[in-house]
Amino acid sequence: MLLSASVHVQLAGETDFAGFRARARALLARGVPPDAVNWRTHTGPADLFGNAEDACTPHMAMEAVPAAAVPVFFVALCEEVVLHSDPQRFALLYRLLWRLAHEPRLRDDPLDADLLLARRMAHAVSHDMHKMRAFVRFREVPDEQGAVAHVAWFEPMHHIVEANAPWFMRRFTQMHWAILTPDRCAFWDGAALRFGAGASRAEAPAADAGEALWLTYYRNIFNPARLKLASMRQHMPRKYWHNLPEARLITPLAAEAQARSGSMIEQPPTQPTRRMVPLPVHADAAPAHGTLDALNTALQHCRGCPLFAAATQAVAGEGPQRPALMLVGEQPGDQEDVHGRPFVGPAGQLLDRALRQAGLAREALYLTNAVRHFKFELRGQRRIHKTPAQREAAACAHWLEEEIALVQPGALVALGGTAARSLLGRPVAVTAVRGQWLAREDGRRVLVTWHPSALLRMPPHEQPRVFLQFAGDLALAGGAHA
Numbered sequence: 035m036l037l038s039a040s041v042h043v044q045l046a047g048e049t050d051f052a053g054f055r056a057r058a059r060a061l062l063a064r065g066v067p068p069d070a071v072n073w074r075t076h077t078g079p080a081d082l083f084g085n086a087e088d089a090c091t092p093h094m095a096m097e098a099v100p101a102a103a104v105p106v107f108f109v110a111l112c113e114e115v116v117l118h119s120d121p122q123r124f125a126l127l128y129r130l131l132w133r134l135a136h137e138p139r140l141r142d143d144p145l146d147a148d149l150l151l152a153r154r155m156a157h158a159v160s161h162d163m164h165k166m167r168a169f170v171r172f173r174e175v176p177d178e179q180g181a182v183a184h185v186a187w188f189e190p191m192h193h194i195v196e197a198n199a200p201w202f203m204r205r206f207t208q209m210h211w212a213i214l215t216p217d218r219c220a221f222w223d224g225a226a227l228r229f230g231a232g233a234s235r236a237e238a239p240a241a242d243a244g245e246a247l248w249l250t251y252y253r254n255i256f257n258p259a260r261l262k263l264a265s266m267r268q269h270m271p272r273k274y275w276h277n278l279p280e281a282r283l284i285t286p287l288a289a290e291a292q293a294r295s296g297s298m299i300e301q302p303p304t305q306p307t308r309r310m311v312p313l314p315v316h317a318d319a320a321p322a323h324g325t326l327d328a329l330n331t332a333l334q335h336c337r338g339c340p341l342f343a344a345a346t347q348a349v350a351g352e353g354p355q356r357p358a359l360m361l362v363g364e365q366p367g368d369q370e371d372v373h374g375r376p377f378v379g380p381a382g383q384l385l386d387r388a389l390r391q392a393g394l395a396r397e398a399l400y401l402t403n404a405v406r407h408f409k410f411e412l413r414g415q416r417r418i419h420k421t422p423a424q425r426e427a428a429a430c431a432h433w434l435e436e437e438i439a440l441v442q443p444g445a446l447v448a449l450g451g452t453a454a455r456s457l458l459g460r461p462v463a464v465t466a467v468r469g470q471w472l473a474r475e476d477g478r479r480v481l482v483t484w485h486p487s488a489l490l491r492m493p494p495h496e497q498p499r500v501f502l503q504f505a506g507d508l509a510l511a512g513g514a515h516a
């Protein structure tokens with residue numbers, strides 16, 4: 035039944051994803067077109083909409099409406115877009131839901147304007163989350179019991195405080211902290227996360243001794259010879275400067291840079307006092323953790339190579355134990371690094387398509403990577419994937435070996451050369467052995483195939499042929515170990 039009158043939908047708050055989902059499903063099932071729906075996140079003046087009722091309460095949605103089949107990628111997209119500050123985001127998402135239900139080919143259209151806009155919004159949200167993680171600066175204050183608490187002031191662009199707080203909780207578990215922002219505040223007391231209404235900047239504490247120390251440190255590590263102001267502004271956009279204590283040093287330090295780098299060049303060279311010792315990397319020597327949980331907890335503390343320093347987190351494998359297949363990729367990409375899960379970005383979407391084509395269910399497989407931290411270089415605002423060095427892959431090998439021992443897969447699939455080398459312990463030319471079963475020293479079988487990112491980088495005219503090879507290899511692996 036098509037409703038012609040406008041439907042006003044009142045959500046419980048700016049980030050009410052559950053409310054949006056329940057109502058959107060109900061509206062879709064009742065045939066209410068997107069332009070008949072008016073989405074609101076807070077109650078406006080009483081007369082604005084008269085006495086218009088929310089036409090679709092979650093209660094009704096749950097009782098009367100069969101669940102619509104919503105593509106998994108869209109649910110993940112919604113979860114991010116809902117956090118965007120654009121007031122039209124819920125209208126956009128409902129329009130997309132409606133269109134996905136009525137235009138089955140939409141999901142495969144990479145140029146659709148609505149999908150592109152939603153993806154851009156999701157990207158802006160994850161960028162903002164990333165910046166918050168990088169630029170929150172805590173200051174020490176005594177709490178009511180006289181102990182030390184840490185308080186930070188931050189001004190996010192989007193509604194990300196609740197979604198980002200668990201990351202701060204994991205990172206700063208031992209501290210009691212509060213992050214104050216204009217719309218929402220987050221509090222961690224060592225036991226529970228709480229959220230409250232927004233605060234004003236005046237409520238944030240003034241500079242403390244820790245901050246003076248940080249400024250001294252920043253002044254000392256500032257290398258005038260490496261100063262690239264344009265790139266610095268890109269990574270640390272000016273809009274964040276007023277809350278960053280070190281930002282006020284940038285202008286005077288930059289002004290002195292030329293003179294300081296001139297005098298650095300005139301100095302005689304310093305003699306290194308310590309030789310860099312290569313990392314000992316022996317899978318056998320690594321401690322055993324006994325369970326996947328223990329392994330993944332320890333993984334978050336991995337300092338086996340320098341990649342941990344720039345990555346957001348280590349990305350553990352995921353999937354059931356004793357699966358028919360364990361798929362091993364190279365390393366987490368940008369999205370995986372942010373979400374802490376393997377294969378959730380563009381390569382993961384391509385992998386999902388190939389798995390569908392091969393008749394394999396992703397949930398039945400175990401997905402992991404040879405290297406656990408994202409290696410990238412910054413180009414402007416973008417983090418561009420860099421292939422891990424052999425030394426980095428070798429430093430990670432013991433995580434993979436222990437994971438294989440704990441997960442006990444029926445067989446292994448190496449996605450690309452880095453995974454193949456880590457699994458087989460020798461360099462492997464993917465094009466030479468693709469689609470073949472090879473044996474590891476422990477007797478386990480490894481099928482080598484393309485890495486989905488390699489397909490994404492190929493010229494478009496080659497992609498369909500290689501995609502069929504890729505899906506065919508996966509089907510072969512699945513068929514042999516069903």
Ligand code: URA
Nearest residue numbers: 363364365367376377
């Ligand atoms: N590429 C990989 O190899 N692994 C991921 O998890 C994502 C992209």
